[in-house]
Amino acid sequence: MTQAKIQRPSGMHDVLPEDQKYFQKIFDVVKEIADFYNFQKIDTPILEKTELFSRGIGLATDIVQKEMFSFKTKGGDYLTLRPEGTAPVARAYIEHGMQNLPQPVKLWYFGPFFRYEKPQAGRYRQFWQFGFEVLGEENPVIDAQIIQIFFNILKELKLENLVIKVNSIGDRACRPYYKKLLNSYFKSRLESLCRDCRRRFKENPFRILDCKVEKCQTIASQAPLIIDHLCQACHEHFKEVLEFLDELSFPYHLEPHLVRGLDYYTRTVFEIFEDSEEGKKLGALVGGGRYDGLIKILGGKETPAVGGAGGVERIVSLMKEKAIRFPREKKTEIFLAQLGFLAKRKSLKLIEEFRKEGINIFESLGRDSLKAQLKLADKLGAKYTLILGQKEALDNEIILRDMASGRQEKIKIDKIIETIKKKIKKP
RNA sequence: GUGCUCGUAGCUUAAUUGGUUAAAGCGCCAGGCUGUGGCCCUGGAGAGUACGGGUUCAAGCCCCGUCGAGCACCCCA
Numbered sequence: 001m002t003q004a005k006i007q008r009p010s011g012m013h014d015v016l017p018e019d020q021k022y023f024q025k026i027f028d029v030v031k032e033i034a035d036f037y038n039f040q041k042i043d044t045p046i047l048e049k050t051e052l053f054s055r056g057i058g059l060a061t062d063i064v065q066k067e068m069f070s071f072k073t074k075g076g077d078y079l080t081l082r083p084e085g086t087a088p089v090a091r092a093y094i095e096h097g098m099q100n101l102p103q104p105v106k107l108w109y110f111g112p113f114f115r116y117e118k119p120q121a122g123r124y125r126q127f128w129q130f131g132f133e134v135l136g137e138e139n140p141v142i143d144a145q146i147i148q149i150f151f152n153i154l155k156e157l158k159l160e161n162l163v164i165k166v167n168s169i170g171d172r173a174c175r176p177y178y179k180k181l182l183n184s185y186f187k188s189r190l191e192s193l194c195r196d197c198r199r200r201f202k203e204n205p206f207r208i209l210d211c212k213v214e215k216c217q218t219i220a221s222q223a224p225l226i227i228d229h230l231c232q233a234c235h236e237h238f239k240e241v242l243e244f245l246d247e248l249s250f251p252y253h254l255e256p257h258l259v260r261g262l263d264y265y266t267r268t269v270f271e272i273f274e275d276s277e278e279g280k281k282l283g284a285l286v287g288g289g290r291y292d293g294l295i296k297i298l299g300g301k302e303t304p305a306v307g308g309a310g311g312v313e314r315i316v317s318l319m320k321e322k323a324i325r326f327p328r329e330k331k332t333e334i335f336l337a338q339l340g341f342l343a344k345r346k347s348l349k350l351i352e353e354f355r356k357e358g359i360n361i362f363e364s365l366g367r368d369s370l371k372a373q374l375k376l377a378d379k380l381g382a383k384y385t386l387i388l389g390q391k392e393a394l395d396n397e398i399i400l401r402d403m404a405s406g407r408q409e410k411i412k413i414d415k416i417i418e419t420i421k422k423k424i425k426k427p
Numbered sequence: 428g429u430g431c432u433c434g435u436a437g438c439u440u441a442a443u444u445g446g447u448u449a450a451a452g453c454g455c456c457a458g459g460c461u462g463u464g465g466c467c468c469u470g471g472a473g474a475g476u477a478c479g480g481g482u483u484c485a486a487g488c489c490c491c492g493u494c495g496a497g498c499a500c501c502c503c504a
Binding site: 005007008009010061062063066067084113115117118119120121122123124127128129130131196207212260261271281282283284285286287308309310311312313314315337339340369370371372373374375376377378379382385387389390391399401403406408 | 428429456457462463464465477478494495496497498499500501502503504
């Protein structure tokens with residue numbers, strides 16, 4: 001009897017070998033850009049104290065209320081599988097005294113995150129994100145630069161029709177006032193709102209603004225806008241962010257209703273989308289913003305900061321959708337076929353020598369039939385096959401077969417690496 | 428978490444609508460010269476129909492539950 005199959009947990013997926021090239025490509029581009037802009041890599045633990053997120057992201061947020069994988073350890077600690085990267089980075093910044101480094105501190109990361117959500121295309125319970133954070137800098141030019149970095153990464157990955165949505169959601173000075181305005185506006189219209197929005201009214205009235213229910217939209221469209229009620233400082237700050245974006249001539253839209261699902265954001269918030277059927281289905285490719293209050297909330301000094309994160313799977317699925325290919329995929333050049341026990345033995349050693357020379361070589365040592373080995377070599381697309389038979393092994397020779405022409409020559413075995421080197425250098 | 432659709436070999440699909448031991452293509456393995464690939468030919472392995480139960484003489488097709496996928500809501504990377 002066969003055992004029952006074990007399925008993977010909901011929303012978890014394997015990154016299979018055939019998809020690794022996309023992940024690797026994204027990683028490479030992210031790293032290259034991080035290096036260029038002088039960001040340093042940081043890896044934070046996958047598990048954090050639950051409080052980091054409940055305090056940092058905000059108790060009333062959906063992420064904290066219903067989307068966290070949390071548990072109690074044997075020792076009695078409450079831990080959570082990290083649902084996002086900013087709070088952990090801020091925690092690390094505080095914990096390691098990075099405020100004593102030259103400011104700003106620029107960090108990047110690339111890793112898995114977890115949210116207990118109902119899975120859908122581009123939405124997983126374990127998903128990969130890369131993020132950039134600049135801590136200790138208030139200047140709006142950095143907000144623009146963060147957006148520039150993410151935009152450049154997506155461009156570098158050959159994505160097109162990108163749309164940037166930006167907004168400012170104010171700070172501690174002006175947001176409470178705006179919140180009052182919004183409250184009184186919705187309070188008088190509470191009866192006309194949908195059920196969810198009535199709940200949101202209590203928990204997070206900003207969310208009513210992007211409700212999709214028609215009657216709510218109608219009401220929301222008349223609601224006061226945060227950008228009309230920013231305090232002087234926030235207004236100036238945002239104005240400059242937009243000026244910098246204009247300077248970069250990025251395709252951005254002011255989206256007055258854009259709010260984000262995490263409480264720590266202040267001032268600039270942004271999301272980047274790809275404008276196609278598939279892109280709309282996937283949602284934001286990148287999201288982020290300024291979080292000037294977070295570090296203090298987490299017990300550090302008042303420190304301004306901006307950052308953002310990109311969704312790897314969403315980008316991968318667009319790359320596949322658009323059939324984006326990348327040159328320089330590693331090609332099979334040399335295959336070593338062997339025949340007989342002596343040849344097999346010599347093959348092991350020969351492969352070692354190729355390795356030392358940095359020449360890639362494929363083989364199928366487990367197979368005995370030459371025919372099967374050639375077939376494999378063909379399938380792998382090898383340019384040359386080295387054939388080491390019993391006779392050759394005895395004579396210290398090896399056959400070099402050009403797979404395209406079928407021409408073969410015998411070469412002394414101690415000359416073979418040299419010969420191959422010449423062959424693959426000038427294609 | 429709610430509602431809807433879906434789930435057949437590794438992959439893509441078929442199965443006369445409830446009727447023999449679930450079929451094919453691709454892929455995989457082997458053979459067609461005891462040392463030569465791409466084409467072709469032959470054969471083989473591989474599913475008991477996501478899982479568990481029920482109805483029926485009979486279930487891949489009907490019913491229930493569970494799991495998984497997708498869509499919408501919700502929310503976001």
